[in-house]
Amino acid sequence: MSLYRNLTWFLKGMKEYTRDGYDAASKSFIVEDLSVSHVGRSFMVTGANSGIGKETAAAIAKKGGTVHMVCRNKDKAEMARADIIRESGNTEVHIHILDLSETTQVWEFAETFQRQYPTLNVLINNAGCMINKREKNSIGLEKNFATNTLGVYILTQSLMPLLQKSRDPRVITVSSGGMLVQQLRAHNLQSKGGFYRGPKVYAQNKRQQVVLTEHWAKTQPVIHFSAMHPGWVDTPAVSSTMPQFRQMMGERLRSAAQGADTVVWLALSRGAPSTPSGSFFQDRKAVPTHLPMAWTNSSAKDVAKFLVKLETLAQEARPQPADPQPGSPTESSQALVIQHHI
Numbered sequence: 365m366s367l368y369r370n371l372t373w374f375l376k377g378m379k380e381y382t383r384d385g386y387d388a389a390s391k392s393f394i395v396e397d398l399s400v401s402h403v404g405r406s407f408m409v410t411g412a413n414s415g416i417g418k419e420t421a422a423a424i425a426k427k428g429g430t431v432h433m434v435c436r437n438k439d440k441a442e443m444a445r446a447d448i449i450r451e452s453g454n455t456e457v458h459i460h461i462l463d464l465s466e467t468t469q470v471w472e473f474a475e476t477f478q479r480q481y482p483t484l485n486v487l488i489n490n491a492g493c494m495i496n497k498r499e500k501n502s503i504g505l506e507k508n509f510a511t512n513t514l515g516v517y518i519l520t521q522s523l524m525p526l527l528q529k530s531r532d533p534r535v536i537t538v539s540s541g542g543m544l545v546q547q548l549r550a551h552n553l554q555s556k557g558g559f560y561r562g563p564k565v566y567a568q569n570k571r572q573q574v575v576l577t578e579h580w581a582k583t584q585p586v587i588h589f590s591a592m593h594p595g596w597v598d599t600p601a602v603s604s605t606m607p608q609f610r611q612m613m614g615e616r617l618r619s620a621a622q623g624a625d626t627v628v629w630l631a632l633s634r635g636a637p638s639t640p641s642g643s644f645f646q647d648r649k650a651v652p653t654h655l656p657m658a659w660t661n662s663s664a665k666d667v668a669k670f671l672v673k674l675e676t677l678a679q680e681a682r683p684q685p686a687d688p689q690p691g692s693p694t695e696s697s698q699a700l701v702i703q704h705h706i
């Protein structure tokens with residue numbers, strides 16, 4: 365089954381995920397979709413200093429939006445911010461330093477942000493990693509999972525109250541078509557035991573992001589949720605973690621701007637929220653989340669188990685609030701998981 369899934373996926377990728385795939389798909393794009401001003405709307409982009417995230421942040425800034433760049437490296441973030449301001453002429457571009465692999469810091473950041481800013485219209489969960497050997501964060505959680513899944517979960521859950529009170533709120537998660545080869549593995553979120561393979565762990569995390577997006581869409585009707593695949597894109601992540609793939613693909617890889625196109629469309633177009641919330645996008649179109657006959661669907665029981673485990677890990681890492689208030693993010697996120705089980 366694994367061979368079938370990988371082969372089917374690779375052949376699909378060679379046709380659709382490349383630069384040629386983008387060129388073919390973009391023939392049906394409607395240019396006017398992005399002719400919208402976003403002055404007064406605010407956007408958070410994680411991993412905005414590089415690749416797809418930086419292109420996305422720049423496209424938003426060009427449309428007048430306020431951009432919150434969430435990055436782990438101050439120097440890289442400042443250089444990217446200067447480029448974005450120069451290209452867009454928009455100075456409403458702010459830097460926030462956060463290492464998303466550090467679970468407790470994600471809580472602290474989200475809570476501080478909510479106190480500081482009155483609105484957040486769009487959250488773009490773009491930062492992601494594929495660490496090829498097992499590493500742990502400071503509280504002992506496997507790092508790919510801590511960054512790609514738990515970090516996204518805590519950031520999104522805790523910013524929900526702010527998103528809910530903002531106009532036309534959207535959450536976009538940059539997943540990957542690589543998730544198509546994985547079935548949700550709720551029993552082993554941190555890939556314990558056995559041989560550790562970075563690409564497999566990464567693809568599993570990306571499947572988890574898609575499952576989360578579907579779950580949020582069912583339980584949070586006020587916010588529009590989407591996950592997406594950017595295609596195979598020539599970015600620092602690809603050259604550092606998959607140098608052989610990059611060499612093999614060469615010019616067939618998409619540019620960062622092409623990879624960012626669907627993120628930008630989901631964030632800025634008027635039409636995106638009229639698509640069903642919880643969908644998975646590729647080149648501005650909702651596409652299936654499973655390959656034909658790949659047996660990657662997950663049972664409701666596995667999804668419920670996954671959500672309970674995530675919430676438990678999230679709460680274990682949560683800094684103790686001085687005085688928890690009714691309706692605080694802890695209370696609302698607990699209620700959300702319980703609601704799902706009922």
Ligand SMILES: NC(=O)c1ccc[n+]([C@@H]2O[C@H](COP(=O)([O-])OP(=O)(O)OC[C@H]3O[C@@H](n4cnc5c(N)ncnc54)[C@H](OP(=O)(O)O)[C@@H]3O)[C@@H](O)[C@H]2O)c1
Pocket residue numbers: 410411412413414415416417434435436437440462463464465466490491492493511538539540541593594595596597598599600601602
């Ligand atoms: N490129 C592709 O072909 C492809 C395909 C499918 C999906 N994706 C997804 O696209 C997204 C963007 O990746 P990219 O290809 O544009 O690569 P990239 O240029 O290397 O960007 C990744 C960004 O994530 C940030 N990041 C990683 N770990 C972080 C952490 N612990 N805390 C905060 N920020 C962190 C990186 O920060 P630093 O600069 O400090 O490292 C960087 O800003 C990722 O989610 C990736 O999985 C990419």
